[in-house]
Amino acid sequence: MKIFIDGKYCSERDAKVSVFDHGLLYGDGVFEGIRAYNGRVFKLKEHIDRLYYSAKAILLEIPMTHAEMMKATVATIRANKLRDCYVRLIVTRGIGTLGLNPRSCKKPSVIIIAGKIQVYPAELYARGMDIVTVPTVRNLHSAVNPAIKSLNYLNNILAKIEANNAGVEEAVMLNAEGFVAECTADNLFIIKHGALFTPPLSAGALYGITRGTVMEIAEQAGIKVSEQNLTRYDLFNADECFLTGTGAEIMPVIKIDGRVIGSGKPGPLTVKLVEEYHALTKVSGEPIF
Ligand code: PXG
Numbered sequence: 001m002k003i004f005i006d007g008k009y010c011s012e013r014d015a016k017v018s019v020f021d022h023g024l025l026y027g028d029g030v031f032e033g034i035r036a037y038n039g040r041v042f043k044l045k046e047h048i049d050r051l052y053y054s055a056k057a058i059l060l061e062i063p064m065t066h067a068e069m070m071k072a073t074v075a076t077i078r079a080n081k082l083r084d085c086y087v088r089l090i091v092t093r094g095i096g097t098l099g100l101n102p103r104s105c106k107k108p109s110v111i112i113i114a115g116k117i118q119v120y121p122a123e124l125y126a127r128g129m130d131i132v133t134v135p136t137v138r139n140l141h142s143a144v145n146p147a148i149k150s151l152n153y154l155n156n157i158l159a160k161i162e163a164n165n166a167g168v169e170e171a172v173m174l175n176a177e178g179f180v181a182e183c184t185a186d187n188l189f190i191i192k193h194g195a196l197f198t199p200p201l202s203a204g205a206l207y208g209i210t211r212g213t214v215m216e217i218a219e220q221a222g223i224k225v226s227e228q229n230l231t232r233y234d235l236f237n238a239d240e241c242f243l244t245g246t247g248a249e250i251m252p253v254i255k256i257d258g259r260v261i262g263s264g265k266p267g268p269l270t271v272k273l274v275e276e277y278h279a280l281t282k283v284s285g286e287p288i289f
Contacts, residue, residue, distance in 0.1 A: 002079045004072055004112035009079060015113075022105050023092025027152030029108075030054035032089040033246045034073065035117075039083040040285030044070055046209045047246075051089055054149045062091050063108055070286070076112040077288050086117035086247065092151065119185075119247040120169065125274075128254030128266045129243070131183065133232060134162035134171040138181035138204035146181065146204045156184040170243065172235070172256065175204040180230040186245035187211040188230075188253075190238035191269050195224040203229055210244035210277075217276045223269070232257065240267030249281075250274045 003015035010016075023029040032051045035042050048069050055062050064072065073087060090111040096104035120129075136158040139146045146155075156173070163171035163184070172188065175181045181204030182188055189198045189211075196218050199205050215225045235241060239262045241253040250273060252266030266274075 004076045018095045020095045021092050022096050029092035029151040034087040036085050037281040039288050042285045043209050044286045057148045077114045080114045085114050088113045128252035130168045130255040131170045132166045134159045138173045138175045160184045179203050186243035186248050191240035197226050200227040240270045242270045
């Protein structure tokens with residue numbers, strides 16, 4: 001495996017960061033998760049845009065231009081001869097002193113890893129997922145804004161542990177007002193009377209790129225899409241429910257907090273959206289070779 005670190009490729013063995021990197025010491029940095037399908041990088045520009053927006057929000061100046069970052073991403077996939085893969089982009093504050101002052105970090109570090117990801121077992125997609133709401137709420141906008149894809153995912157990790165402790169794979173996170181925000185690494189959608197609903201970003205959802213793609217696919221198919229605040233009641237009484245994310249793609253949900261959703265099987269509209277999403281991933285994006 002060839003891993004990009006600050007403009008050079010390293011082997012997996014040599015790909016190491018300093019213990020003084022503030023990405024490690026304080027979770028000070030940002031990241032992205034991108035996928036390539038069939039020799040093309042899916043939604044590359046959208047992911048790189050989000051990386052720069054996250055960096056801007058934490059006053060982190062990425063030492064590469066947007067175009068250079070796009071090129072380096074494609075080049076790293078090419079160097080690893082991959083056609084279908086998962087790419088992790090990481091920008092840390094860089095090496096500094098043992099004190100949280102970011103001014104001690106002279107140069108941010110850029111890391112690009114092209115590898116594989118299987119977030120959930122294949123049979124779960126056919127069966128649908130059982131999820132629960134958890135006590136850990138989504139970060140407040142006035143704290144670390146949940147739109148920032150930062151290296152500090154403890155909020156989500158705690159929620160994931162709580163879901164695992166409850167015997168399920170994924171958690172629905174509510175915001176401090178009790179409205180649905182999203183899951184730990186996925187956005188959430190419901191379908192009611194043939195229309196699609198998803199929480200607005202102001203509810204504490206990440207500006208999900210899969211979320212955006214699904215909204216586009218739905219609109220093109222004549223399905224009405226609304227961004228609105230949702231409560232647990234809305235989830236329980238949905239006809240269908242699914243999660244979206246780069247890693248998970250589209251995951252049907254069949255049970256929430258013990259309430260069966262719709263027929264208890266992946267719903268027909270969800271199945272249609274999954275098919276269209278997979279078809280799109282095969283033909284669109286930046287060519288690698
Ligand atoms: N919410 C959160 C909190 C996320 O981290 C999404 C929603 C979905 O966004 P996209 O743009 O991917 O549709 C994410 C994405 C991983 C992994 O390593 C995490 C994500 C994506 C890919 C891999 O588990 N998070």
